[in-house]
Amino acid sequence: MAAPAPEPLAAAASVAQARRALADAFRKAGLDSPELDARLLAGHVLGLSHTELTLDGARPLGDQAAHALTVLATRRLGREPIARILGFKEFWGLPLRLNEATLVPRPETETVVEAALAAIDQNGPRTRTLRIADLGTGSGALLIALLTELPNATGAGTDLSADALAAARDNAARLCVTPRAEFAIGDFGAPLTGAFDLVVSNPPYIPSGDIAALAPEVHRDPRLALDGGADGLDAYRTIAGQARALLGDGGYLVVELGIGQEQAVATLFRKAGLAPSLARPDLSGIPRALSAHIARSRHDG
Ligand SMILES: C[S@@+](CC[C@H](N)C(=O)[O-])C[C@H]1O[C@@H](n2cnc3c(N)ncnc32)[C@H](O)[C@@H]1O
Structure with a gap:
């Protein structure tokens, strides 16, 4: 039409x-x-x-x-969404440039930043040296926001899309975190070697069959950024399988959830040897950011 x-x-x-x-x-x-x-x-x-x-x-x-x-x-x-017309979107107070390959960062994703900072605060001051990974970084939103809050952290963002990574690199340069950020192409954590203090991800989580019914604005986002497979959980399965190798001692994994996914993702994480907490709600009260750390076995001191 x-x-x-x-x-x-x-x-x-x-x-x-x-x-x-x-x-x-x-x-x-x-x-x-x-x-x-x-x-x-x-x-x-x-x-x-x-x-x-x-x-x-x-x-x-x-x-x-x-x-x-x-x-x-x-x-x-x-x-066409306003952010696509203007070519940028503000996230965590930072103006992020977008291209055809990047998702428009959503306000609810700021809940992941909040949950990640809360996890960091549990283990010590924000000024300590930290290593962060952002799996499926898109425009670099999560990684760059966290690097601006954690002055002595370094981080790595991954994505399957080379064009999305170009936007992330450009944003890191404009927002002055380039010396502390690197980017790599690959399947979520596959290009990275641990140990990280913090692994964050806002992965694609829409069930494939639900995508056609989304608002017209959302159809301007790349399919790769949205499609979570038949049940929406494909990316969480991959990330759960990679997490133990990526996380260091006391490290945290924090992921964004789609609506109604908390129990299913928590179960996947438990099966992968992680201990999830209750999800942090977004401003609409929807459980949105799930944190987990490596579960201690009964034999651990
Ligand atoms: C929902 S978007 C999130 C982007 C950004 N982190 C944000 O919060 O705005 C998911 C991102 O994951 C990327 N992606 C999808 N499948 C991937 C995979 N198997 N490995 C790495 N990245 C992937 C997409 O290209 C997209 O940039």
């Missing part, structure tokens, strides 16, 4: 009028956050912050901005 086109914006329209017109068009099309989307697109085209947009509300758009904004609004009405 062809994307609905907005009324072309007039060059003489003011910034405030243009924002209202876009928000109306987005609302009529049933988008979730019409005002926010209109503000982000207007701010992007005009190079203005939120405050500047309000202060400059009476200023006329001008030809170029009116055309550019109409083009971007047409893309949004075609259900």
Whole structure:
């Protein structure tokens, strides 16, 4: 189905009028956050912050901005996510650049960062030397966020997609963690050698059969980032099988969960010799980040 086109914006329209017109068009099309989307697109085209947009509300758009904004609004009405239109997404307060091969980082994934920091805090100060692995790093979101919080940590991110790794490397460079981050192509932990203090992952976890029914915006994410196999658990099986070799003494594995996956993933982890805790909930109360460490056998001191 062809994307609905907005009324072309007039060059003489003011910034405030243009924002209202876009928000109306987005609302009529049933988008979730019409005002926010209109503000982000207007701010992007005009190079203005939120405050500047309000202060400059009476200023006329001008030809170029009116055309550019109409083009971007047409893309949004075609259900292209704002982050893909802008080419970046903020995660943990960090602006991450995206490309076709990267998932748009989700706010709920910040729960994994919180759970990982809570696990680190159990064993000592955040300033100690640490080794971190991020399996399926995508844009580098989890690894880079953790390196910004843990000043003496180094880390490795892996992905099956070379293009995703290019985005992760670029983000690490722009956000000044490059000397502490390295990236490798391969199957989750396969390219890495332990021992890590922390292994994190937000793996693909949507059951293959559920993907067709996802919101149109999600279909812009690469299939490799979404598809967790028939029951959504393929990646957790691989990661559970690799975890003991990757984790050092007292090390933690922290993974993001899809809705309703806590028990199944905890069972997989137990079978792999790990001891999972209760999952940490995200802001909607959904169990989202599962932490586990290597289970001590009865013979361990
Ligand atoms: C759900 S996305 C998460 C991306 C990023 N960590 C984030 O939280 O925004 C999953 C990532 O795993 C990668 N991936 C899928 N299968 C993989 C595999 N077998 N080995 C390594 N990475 C894989 C995808 O390319 C994608 O970047």
